[in-house]
Amino acid sequence: MKAKMKKLLTIALVCSAVACKKETSVSSSTSTSDSTTSSSSSTTYYYQSGSTVTQTGKTYYSTISDTGGVEVTNSGIYTLSDARIWSSGSTTSTDSSSFYGLNACVLATGGATITLSNDSISTSGISGNGVYSYGSSTVTLSTDTINCTGSGGHGIYAAGGGVLKATDVIAVTTGSSASVIATDRGGGTITVSGGSYTSGGSNSADVYSTGTITVTGATLTATAAEAVVVEGANNATLTNCTTKVTYDKWGALIYQSTSGDASGTVGTLTITGGSYTYTGTSGGLFYNTNDSAYIYLNDVTISNSCDTLLRSMEGSWGQSSTASSGGNTRLICDDQTISGLIYIDGSSEATLKLTDGSVFSGSVNPGDVAKVAAVVIDASSSWTLTGDTYLTSLTDATTSYSNITANGYKLYVNGTEIL
DSSP states (O other): OOOOOOOOOOHHHHHHHTTOEEOOOOOOSBOOTTEEEEEOSSEEEEEEESSEEEEESOEEEEOSTTOOSEEEETTOEEEEESOEEEEOOOOSOHHHHHHHOTTOSEEEOTTOEEEEESOEEEEOSTTOOSEEEETTOEEEEESOEEEEOSTTOOSEEEETTEEEEEESOEEEEOSTTOOSEEEOTTOEEEEEESOEEEEOSTTOOSEEESSEEEEESOEEEESSSOSEEEESSOEEEEESOEEEEOSSSOSEEEEOOOSSSSOOSEEEEEEESSEEEEOOSSSOSEEEESEEEEEEEESOEEEEOSSEEEEESSOBOSSSOBOSSOEEEEEEEESOEEESEEEEOTTOEEEEEEESSOEEEEOBOTTSOOSEEEEEEOTTOEEEESSOEEESEEEESSTTOTTEEOTTOOEEETTEEOO
16 A cells, blocks of 8 residues: 655745746736746746746756656646656655656646646656646646656646546657556546557556546557556546557456555446457456456457456456455447457356347356356347356346357356256
8 A cells, every 4th residue: 555645845845955046927928926937957847826827839847856847736727838848857755746746747736727738748757747637636738749758657647636638649658657548546537539648668558547537539559558447446438449458468457456546346447439459368358356347348349369358356466466356347248249258267256248239259157167157138139159158147138049159069057058
């Protein structure tokens, strides 16, 4: 469990530590003495408390620890376009960076509102998050580019209830534990429209939700982790996205880590339209452990190189993190074509629901060990077995089971062979 941090130091305190000098107020539509730039040999950063300010074409940077390029607080309203913002300093507290935005290159806190457009944002230090919205603050981005290379350097980040909206943004992270689109303790709401998001570091997903994350029409690429993670009672929604996972792990993870970062045990993943590709050959496309999961699929083009579609089990997710309970998974398909094995271990449950012309080719619980293995299928949907299957319940709108093809295998329900 992550340690509780002390309250963030203000920029003024950081400034005094490096003998920075506050300069005159920057050009703005409304400016006060609380709206300043500060500079030294290692920093030229912007700090705003209150007021309303608009800028364009600026360059802000920091090479010292715990300090990014822009911070707005105390309900300040700040608009910045065509700017260059970067930082290379590392954090002195990774927990503070994760939970509150310490060392973020652009930070909105204290009810601030930041609007960014056509800016270039980059970080290289440890926990150098790109753009961060905390608490009652809101950040809006449009056509910005973000590049974070240090460990713990996420692209766009919200925590403590922060709100972040991104349109046509290009964001890349290459460090470990640096998911591109992410929320953390206290949750947050992130809405993404269009753009491209790529993660390259270990344990770095494209989307990591401890809150509410909605992504529409974006390209998501994960090369060293899953594309989507939902922790605790939170959710992620992908609509008409092009999603690709090239790492041999699993395509999406729904779990409860018990770290304290996300409460609750019912996670939801909804994928509608677009494509979802998993090129790995082990693990499976979807994995649920230590949690209850609702996975909704609607007309998604799925390409899965692994023989396993879903694992619902008491398993592990990190170097030494193991589940204390199994998974309870509901895979709900509407006008969806899917295939593969549905694996359920002895401490877990899974229910597959097929509606509105869905097509399933696969087997369920072939080892006959699951606590619950259920299938619900309407008359318009079909299922072709690819292995012997053992269910605890079957609800079929076609009482003759004419929409289920045995394909040379056997189907058992509560120990009774029905096909």
